[in-house]
Amino acid sequence: xxxxxxxxxxxxxxxxxxxxxxxxxxxxLVVSGNRVLGANEVAGVHLSSEELPDGVRAxxxxxxxxxLDTPAHLCFGVIPKEGVQRILSEFEIGDGARAGFxxxxxxxxxxxxxxxxxxxxxxxRNASMKYNETHYHGEAGGVExxxxxxxxxxxxxxxxxxxxxxxxxxxxxxxxxxVDVAARGVAELTTKAYGYGDDAISVKETIRLNGEGARGLAxxxxxVRDRATSQVVGATEGNAPFARGHVDCVEIVRDGAVANxxxxxxxxxxxxxxxxxxxxxxxDKKELETLMARGLDEETAVDVIIRGMLAG
Amino acid sequence: MSDDYILQVERLHLERxxxxxxxxxxxxIAPGQVYGLLGRNGSGKSSLAYTLMGCAGxxxxxxxxxxxxxxxxxxxxxxxxxxxxxxxxxxxxxxxxLKVKDYLSLGLALSEAEGRxxxxxxxxRERVEEALAAVALSPLTYLERTVNDALSGGERKRIELxxxxxxxxxxxxxxxxxxxxxxxxxxxxAHLIRRLSxxxxxxxxxxxxxxxxxxxxxxxxMCAGEIVRTGEPQEVRAYYARRCxxxxxxELVEPPGGSYExx
Numbered sequence: 001x002x003x004x005x006x007x008x009x010x011x012x013x014x015x016x017x018x019x020x021x022x023x024x025x026x027x028x029l030v031v032s033g034n035r036v037l038g039a040n041e042v043a044g045v046h047l048s049s050e051e052l053p054d055g056v057r058a059x060x061x062x063x064x065x066x067x068l069d070t071p072a073h074l075c076f077g078v079i080p081k082e083g084v085q086r087i088l089s090e091f092e093i094g095d096g097a098r099a100g101f102x103x104x105x106x107x108x109x110x111x112x113x114x115x116x117x118x119x120x121x122x123x124x125r126n127a128s129m130k131y132n133e134t135h136y137h138g139e140a141g142g143v144e145x146x147x148x149x150x151x152x153x154x155x156x157x158x159x160x161x162x163x164x165x166x167x168x169x170x171x172x173x174x175x176x177x178x179v180d181v182a183a184r185g186v187a188e189l190t191t192k193a194y195g196y197g198d199d200a201i202s203v204k205e206t207i208r209l210n211g212e213g214a215r216g217l218a219x220x221x222x223x224v225r226d227r228a229t230s231q232v233v234g235a236t237e238g239n240a241p242f243a244r245g246h247v248d249c250v251e252i253v254r255d256g257a258v259a260n261x262x263x264x265x266x267x268x269x270x271x272x273x274x275x276x277x278x279x280x281x282x283x284d285k286k287e288l289e290t291l292m293a294r295g296l297d298e299e300t301a302v303d304v305i306i307r308g309m310l311a312g
Numbered sequence: 313m314s315d316d317y318i319l320q321v322e323r324l325h326l327e328r329x330x331x332x333x334x335x336x337x338x339x340x341i342a343p344g345q346v347y348g349l350l351g352r353n354g355s356g357k358s359s360l361a362y363t364l365m366g367c368a369g370x371x372x373x374x375x376x377x378x379x380x381x382x383x384x385x386x387x388x389x390x391x392x393x394x395x396x397x398x399x400x401x402x403x404x405x406x407x408x409x410l411k412v413k414d415y416l417s418l419g420l421a422l423s424e425a426e427g428r429x430x431x432x433x434x435x436x437r438e439r440v441e442e443a444l445a446a447v448a449l450s451p452l453t454y455l456e457r458t459v460n461d462a463l464s465g466g467e468r469k470r471i472e473l474x475x476x477x478x479x480x481x482x483x484x485x486x487x488x489x490x491x492x493x494x495x496x497x498x499x500x501x502a503h504l505i506r507r508l509s510x511x512x513x514x515x516x517x518x519x520x521x522x523x524x525x526x527x528x529x530x531x532x533x534m535c536a537g538e539i540v541r542t543g544e545p546q547e548v549r550a551y552y553a554r555r556c557x558x559x560x561x562x563e564l565v566e567p568p569g570g571s572y573e574x575x
Binding site: 289 | 365367368388389390392393394398399401404405406407408409410418419421422458460472475479
């Protein structure tokens with residue numbers, strides 16, 4: 001099996017559709033370890049990449065005014081049991097452009113893999129970027145993933161992202177996104193993770209609403225069981241008139257797992273308004289008993305409830 | 313005797329804290345029978361439902377529950393459900409992220425696993441749609457919706473009943489299916505109960521609305537944790553309307569010239 005076929009197979013296992021990585025009509029980038037196995041540009045979308053000793057530097061530029069009908073597909077993976085992959089990425093979404101990205105990061109055989117992602121993202125005036133990232137880390141729990149992003153959203157721009165790690169083990173996750181939002185801009189960050197065994201989850205979502213009328217939502221849905229741990233810090237700053245922000249964290253904790261939630265709300269302009277809600281608890285008794293009254297055993301019922309919470 | 317009854321409850325007692333909630337409840341329900349259990353708020357009806365279903369915190373201190381002749385008093389909820397017993401809660405649960413079609417499919421999967429779906433040739437989706445239609449909800453509108461707060465209380469209640477219908481249980485305990493439902497919809501709930509009965513499902517209908525009683529084949533009146541009267545639905549209904557007073561009579565001012573009579 002070629003490296004490309006192997007990564008496609010892993011991509012599929014993580015929930016991706018390999019068809020998109022082969023289609024000439026879809027912008028795509030395929031990286032295995034520190035090698036770029038495939039890159040496809042479409043009109044108005046430019047990809048450049050450089051192989052590094054331990055990873056890849058990649059730049060994605062969407063020209064101003066370009067509307068991407070089909071999301072660009074990105075695949076990052078490490079097939080061997082061990083390895084380090086560092087992705088230094090830069091996204092430039094031009095003024096008025098609209099682009100979606102679907103990224104899958106897959107480490108199906110990982111026993112000792114480190115995946116570091118450092119992203120610089122700029123969303124131009126009245127532009128829109130949606131970035132969905134799904135991870136699959138295999139069943140051994142031997143992955144350490146450190147996704148970090150600095151995002152700037154210009155006036156009227158929109159940045160919506162969802163990070164999901166809900167199938168297989170987490171391993172160790174240290175997620176840290178910071179978004180600065182200008183006037184009338186919008187930022188929505190959603191992180192979903194399901195940890196078990198001795199998985200360790202750390203999520204930090206920061207939104208700084210710096211322009212008048214900027215809006216932000218920092219949302220986390222986390223479930224931990226066994227001896228897993230989670231720490232969620234959702235921070236939103238209202239630094240301008242009529243900025244509106246909300247921090248929303250729900251965590252389900254089972255067995256001997258430990259969950260922490262720290263909503264941080266800061267307002268420096270009296271006309272801004274930022275709210276938060278955080279809830280940590282076990283599975284709701286009535287939900288559990290309802291599903292058991294439909295014939296599900298307790299373990300399956302818990303799983304249905306947790307997966308529903310993570311899907312919501 | 314067990315061949316004649318799907319459910320036999322024998323002198324069931326339940327204590328919670330210092331309080332005795334159920335005080336020697338005895339009742340019998342035949343297969344396909346609709347058993348209407350009337351009673352004021354606080355009379356112990358819902359506690360009886362939770363005890364029959366095996367909910368946490370509702371372990372009887374004495375008495376037995378026989379389901380199709382088998383003692384299920386100490387079985388788990390799941391085990392009871394797999395025997396064909398289920399419960400529709402008065403205030404149904406909300407499930408974030410769980411779509412109506414998936415929720416209804418859970419009950420269908422069980423009915424297939426337990427062999428109660430014999431003769432049902434339709435694909436899963438059609439049977440889910442049939443369950444929604446049985447509670448007068450449009451599949452087009454509801455299949456993709458989520459069973460959460462975005463639905464009204466009445467909608468969640470209907471979906472709960474649809475889930476029970478889809479499950480094809482042998483006995484369905486319906487805890488106040490008529491609460492939070494407008495008067496015009498009561499007929500639809502009554503119709504559903506008859507449909508359940510026609511498909512062979514016995515129904516324990518718990519209600520405090522006496523206008524629901526005519527749908528039952530037999531009715532009983534519960535007061536302060538006891539069943540105090542059993543008989544023809546219209547007779548029990550009339551007795552309930554005429555004689556029953558709120559359970560905690562100590563909070564009431566005595567009527568002129570007399571006192572409330574303990575039923």
